[in-house]
Amino acid sequence: MMNLTPTELERYRRQIMLPGFGEAAQQRLKASTVLVTGVGGLGGTAALYLAVAGVGKLILVRGGELRLDDMNRQVLMTHDWVGKPRVFQAMDTLRAINPDVEIEALCEYITPENVDRLVKSADVALDCAHNFDERNLLNAACVRWGKPMVEAAMNDMEAYLTTIVPGETPCLSCIFPEKPVWDRRGFGVLGAVSGTLACLTALEAIKLIAGIGQPLRSQLLTMDLSRLEFTKHRPYHDPNCPVCGQKAAPQASVVSSLSPVLQLVPG
Numbered sequence: 001m002m003n004l005t006p007t008e009l010e011r012y013r014r015q016i017m018l019p020g021f022g023e024a025a026q027q028r029l030k031a032s033t034v035l036v037t038g039v040g041g042l043g044g045t046a047a048l049y050l051a052v053a054g055v056g057k058l059i060l061v062r063g064g065e066l067r068l069d070d071m072n073r074q075v076l077m078t079h080d081w082v083g084k085p086r087v088f089q090a091m092d093t094l095r096a097i098n099p100d101v102e103i104e105a106l107c108e109y110i111t112p113e114n115v116d117r118l119v120k121s122a123d124v125a126l127d128c129a130h131n132f133d134e135r136n137l138l139n140a141a142c143v144r145w146g147k148p149m150v151e152a153a154m155n156d157m158e159a160y161l162t163t164i165v166p167g168e169t170p171c172l173s174c175i176f177p178e179k180p181v182w183d184r185r186g187f188g189v190l191g192a193v194s195g196t197l198a199c200l201t202a203l204e205a206i207k208l209i210a211g212i213g214q215p216l217r218s219q220l221l222t223m224d225l226s227r228l229e230f231t232k233h234r235p236y237h238d239p240n241c242p243v244c245g246q247k248a249a250p251q252a253s254v255v256s257s258l259s260p261v262l263q264l265v266p267g
């Protein structure tokens, strides 16, 4: 286990105090690497809460430059950065907030060429990409490599969240066998809505890694934030799913390929 420095013990003192948390959970966070795809209002804000919680390493993957109309929700960005690659500003802001966190920033989108390398290097992935092509690539790679994936998406004032554990829970393809109507660009979004979903997304990853609480395993949480209605569903786990089903990639090695960090997490 990775020992905590005096600075870390003080920085994280208020969460170490939480019942069931303690230094062991903090050490698990420090030993973990989280991949965040899509570093916008959702992924960027989730990365912020992982950084302040003391996740050891964050890998941020997001192509493109910052636009003025990103600024109503992308809280890691500053006005003077408009026109420059978002992901590097996200890295600089997170380093300034918590210099103990290691951060790797890639100004790329998720592609068939980079997805396996990225997933293999992480213990958990956060799926915050802005389209379902990237989401499906990440889901399939997480199933291939047996890595848990926190799946979060929103559309206007609605959002959903679930945690996918390959070999145990339905995967994204089980839950959405066809492309959801949500796969469109340029929908309206409030920063408080993407931020709410982002906090819950970060919390799912923290629970999985630290071994506290109950992550949304095999549960789909849907949220109507215009009315603050939250509903949990039990999604169908398709035995014939083309991505995670029995006829797809073999699952036998999944458990042994889980990282030492996650093997320590009970239940």
Ligand SMILES: [Zn+2]
Residues within 6 Å of the ligand: 170, 171, 172, 173, 174, 175, 238, 241, 242, 243, 244, 245
């Ligand atoms: Zn599946």
